Amino acid sequence: MGMTTAEKIFASHVIDEPFPGTRVLRLDVVMCHEITTPIAIADLMARGKDRVFDTSRIKAVIDHVTPSKDTKTATQAKILREWAHRHDIKDFFDVGANGVCHALFPEKGFIRPGYTVIMGDSHTCTHGAFGAFAAGVGTTDLEVGILKGVCAFREPKSIRFNLTGTLQKGVYAKDVILHVISLISVNGATDRVMEFGGTVVDSMSMESRMTLCNMAIEAGGTSGICMPDMTTVEYLWPFISGEYATKEAALADFTRWCSDADAVYDNVMNIDVTTLEPVVTYGYKPDLVKTVVEMAGTPVDQVYIGSCTNGRLEDLRIVAAILKGRKIAPTVRGILSPATPQVYKDALSEGLMEIFMDAGFCVTNPTCGACLGMSSGVLAEGEACASTTNRNFRGRMGKGGMVHLMSPATAAATAMEGVIADPRNYL
Amino acid sequence: MKTFGGPALFLDRSDINTDEIIPAKYLTEITKEDLKPYILEDLKLSGFDPKSEKCRTARVIVSRDNFGCGSSREHAPWVFEVNGITAVIAGSFARIFRQNMFNCGMAAIEASPELLELLFSFAGADDVVIDLDISLQTGVVRGGGRRERFVFELAPFDQALVTAGGWVDYADGKY
Ligand code: SF4
Numbered sequence: 001m002g003m004t005t006a007e008k009i010f011a012s013h014v015i016d017e018p019f020p021g022t023r024v025l026r027l028d029v030v031m032c033h034e035i036t037t038p039i040a041i042a043d044l045m046a047r048g049k050d051r052v053f054d055t056s057r058i059k060a061v062i063d064h065v066t067p068s069k070d071t072k073t074a075t076q077a078k079i080l081r082e083w084a085h086r087h088d089i090k091d092f093f094d095v096g097a098n099g100v101c102h103a104l105f106p107e108k109g110f111i112r113p114g115y116t117v118i119m120g121d122s123h124t125c126t127h128g129a130f131g132a133f134a135a136g137v138g139t140t141d142l143e144v145g146i147l148k149g150v151c152a153f154r155e156p157k158s159i160r161f162n163l164t165g166t167l168q169k170g171v172y173a174k175d176v177i178l179h180v181i182s183l184i185s186v187n188g189a190t191d192r193v194m195e196f197g198g199t200v201v202d203s204m205s206m207e208s209r210m211t212l213c214n215m216a217i218e219a220g221g222t223s224g225i226c227m228p229d230m231t232t233v234e235y236l237w238p239f240i241s242g243e244y245a246t247k248e249a250a251l252a253d254f255t256r257w258c259s260d261a262d263a264v265y266d267n268v269m270n271i272d273v274t275t276l277e278p279v280v281t282y283g284y285k286p287d288l289v290k291t292v293v294e295m296a297g298t299p300v301d302q303v304y305i306g307s308c309t310n311g312r313l314e315d316l317r318i319v320a321a322i323l324k325g326r327k328i329a330p331t332v333r334g335i336l337s338p339a340t341p342q343v344y345k346d347a348l349s350e351g352l353m354e355i356f357m358d359a360g361f362c363v364t365n366p367t368c369g370a371c372l373g374m375s376s377g378v379l380a381e382g383e384a385c386a387s388t389t390n391r392n393f394r395g396r397m398g399k400g401g402m403v404h405l406m407s408p409a410t411a412a413a414t415a416m417e418g419v420i421a422d423p424r425n426y427l
Numbered sequence: 428m429k430t431f432g433g434p435a436l437f438l439d440r441s442d443i444n445t446d447e448i449i450p451a452k453y454l455t456e457i458t459k460e461d462l463k464p465y466i467l468e469d470l471k472l473s474g475f476d477p478k479s480e481k482c483r484t485a486r487v488i489v490s491r492d493n494f495g496c497g498s499s500r501e502h503a504p505w506v507f508e509v510n511g512i513t514a515v516i517a518g519s520f521a522r523i524f525r526q527n528m529f530n531c532g533m534a535a536i537e538a539s540p541e542l543l544e545l546l547f548s549f550a551g552a553d554d555v556v557i558d559l560d561i562s563l564q565t566g567v568v569r570g571g572g573r574r575e576r577f578v579f580e581l582a583p584f585d586q587a588l589v590t591a592g593g594w595v596d597y598a599d600g601k602y
Contacts, residue, residue, distance in 0.1 A: 015602070022584040024602065035454050036500065042457070049599065065455070072455035079457075122499040122523060138501035138527035144598045152584065152594070186442055187493035191522050220496060222522055285442060372451040393446040393497060395469045 002260025004158040005225050006193040009133040009257065013116050015150065024152045025133075028115040030145040032060040033101050036120030038079040040143035052087045053149035059110055060084050061093040061101050064368040069375045099340030099366035102126040102308035106210065107340055109239030113228035113254040118145050123308050123390065124223075125194075125216040129209035130236075131228035131257045133193070136217060156222050157266035158193040159184075160259075163200035165274035170424035172318070173208035174310060174388070174407035176200070177215045178279045180271065182289035190220035192266055195259060197227055200273055206235040207314040214309045215390050218286040228254035280386075280420055281405040284394040292410055295420045301383040302333045303415040304397070305408055306364075307371045310388035311339030313346050315408040320352040322412035322426045323359040329418030334361035335377040341366055359415070373397045386414040431513045431534055432558035432566070433486025437550040440472055443490055444497035445524065447471075449506045451498070459505040466506045483510070487557045489546050490517040495524025495535075504528050514559055516579075518543050529585045530594040534561060536579050545575060561589050 003011070016024040030053075037060070044050050052058055060080060068074035077094075084092035093104060102123050111117060113131035117124060120142040127134035137151060145151050161180060181188070194216040201209065209231075213224025226232075233240075233250045244250040278292040305311070305319055316338060328334045336356050338344040344366060347353050356363055370377030371389045379385055379401030388411050392403040406414070409423035416426075447470040449462060456462055467477040476482065488507070494517035495503060504527045507515070514534040528535035536559070538546065545568070549555045552571030559566045559579075564586075566577050581589070591597045 018601075019583040019587070021582065024598075038457060039459075039501075043595070047595065049595075070455075072457070075457060076455060120499055120501075122497065124499075136499040136523055138499055138504075138523055138530060140501060140530035140594050141526065144594055147595070148598055148602045150598060150602050152598075154582075186496055187519065187521070190493065190519065220493065220521055374451060374454075391446075391497065393444050394471065395450055396446055399450070399452075399469070 001264060002262035004193070004195060004259045004263040004265065005131055005227065005257050006133055006156055006158050006223070009114055009116060010155060012114065021154055022152055023155055024150050025116050027118060027145055027149045027151055028057060029110055029117045030058050030142070030149065031101060031105055031117065031119035031124070032058065032080065032142070032146070033064055033121060034062045034076045034080045035064045036139050036142060038076050040120070040139045040146060041079055041083045043143055044147060049147055052089070052146050055087055055089050057149065058089050058146065059091040059105055060089055061098050061104055062095065063098055063101050063104070064372065065374045066098055066367050067095050097341060099343070100308045100311060100368055102210070102214065103312055103339035103343065106130070107342055109236055112236065113232060114257040118142065118151050122217045123214055125221060126210050126214040126224070126308055128216070128223040128225040129206060129213045130232055131226060131254065133225070134223050154191060156191060156193045158195045159189055160195045160197065160265045160268045162198040162268065162270045163196065163273055164198045164270065165200065165272040167200060167273055168276070170278050170409055170427050171273070171276050172407045172409060173204060173211040175276060175279050176273055177212050178281065178286070178289050178405060179276055181215060181219045181287045184219050185287045186218065186285050187220040189216065192221055193223050193225055194219065194221040195225045201226055202229065205314055206231060207312045211309055215286070218390060227258045278407060278410050278423055280410060281392050284392060286390070286392055286405060292420060292422050296422060298404070298420040299384065299418065300332060300386045300404065300414060300420065302335065302377065302379065302385040303328070303411050304335050304370055304377055304385055304387040304389065305411050306337030306339060307368065307389040308339065309390040310408050311337060311343065313343050315388065316343065316347045316352050319408045319412040320355045322409060322423060323416070324355050326359055326416055328360040328415040331418040332415055334359070334415050335364060335370060336361045337364045337369060337376065338366055370397055386411050386420060431561055433556060434484050435487045435489055435555040435557045436481060436485035437547065438470070438472060438475065438488060438490040439547065439550065441491040442493045442496055443470065445495060445500050445503045446497055448495070448503040449500065454500060454502055459509050462502055462506040463509045466510050486511055486513055487559070488512060488515045490515065492518040494520050496521040499523045501527045501531070504531050504533055508533060516546065529588040532589055532592040534559065534581070534589055536581065538579065542577055542579065545577060549573065561586065
């Protein structure tokens, strides 16, 4: 019987099965940020266990609120910083080098096909785009990950999404994943891995695959997963060229993690994306989705472009192509946060920043900031935000605020009209 | 051993998310105790007031499907823990929330549709108490002059975590 990618990764990493159905896995990467890690550090210290299992496998970043906005966030940053220095964690990213974790760590080449990855952050599923098993965990799981390099999981079943057809102009990975979530609902993939394949995924960039996998958790999924292929090899080549003689050799090594043709799935969904239109969320759950045509004309107070979902260079290029030579509506505040310093620099050298600023956008430093209503663009009561982020819960970007999730292109069109607008009119 | 159960709080809605349980703006608190006043602060549900006596004295929460969806924040179980809540009984749970509960030595009990119906049939009464025996996996619900026994199921690993008081000592001793 064939195996899925997740099953192959589990089989190669399992070190114990304390009870039937529970697998304890060896971890390749444990990632940390300043919101969920400090309490783990404090607890380890209180238990007299201030140790780390492997300094080179732990990656840490201050990203949620940075630079710190007040005493409390400065204290969280300080706890993480001192811990990283104390344990000589080389891959620690502080002010000046920091960016949104799920954009920064892939960009540094930390994730490889076949890896097991955890982080105290629900959108860790993003890293499955590389053919890895990447799952968000709570602080206690993170703490044990830091201490022992292990984590327990129920053996996950996989749901296979075969995405076929052709994406129309103005329709992107973000529209696809919002559509998928609307089909299966916010708990349609609970305790399941969402495996994305088919010709549409094959032709997607790594950035787009990360956008797909990023929102797996919004359907309850444990991890998103894409099959490693030449696109994966090309993306990682700067980091792996010393390990493999040729790209073909790397490809051969990576593709052993691909699901077998006769793998068994919990469910298989075939989705032809050809008729898919740009979509937008309209309520307080990510599965409440309508077409942009149905939602057109809905006023917004703010447009936010950034986050681990859509704050990468590919996204910024799409936004710039629409905004070039145009201005945002005077009724709207435009805020754009490049996800990492590298994205920032690349956007600068390509002339994108000038386009954003001339259009009237405020460009912030790389940070999560407004995505979770912490800083740099929090909403007032009763305000609505058109956002390229991933979560629209009540109060997410500020108490009493409404968030409409959408693609960067739709957000750019919306910024110019001040109401939800169809990007296809500008492409 | 820690006892599970006490006055029940019914939250009659699916998909109650972690932002509703504890809003992100309180994630900058460094101790669990500091989270205490903010329990369920952003939950909008008819008849529910997070500042009410009922919310303060509850020891068990009963809710519908996909409880605890959203963020990985363990602050959600913690805000329950510091308010004295030891168990959540729901139709189903989001994976991370469920694991966080057991990792902290608390119980996330998945109820069958029949059990959920039975429990919610008590929701109208003001004095509902649910007592749970984690090792026997049985419970008693009483209120409004009625009393019913019920059984539930916990995965062996989850039960071991609750018994051990959490995952850190369990794992450090073993791996
Ligand atoms: S950008 Fe938003 S969703 Fe992504 S890690 Fe930061 S807070 Fe979480």
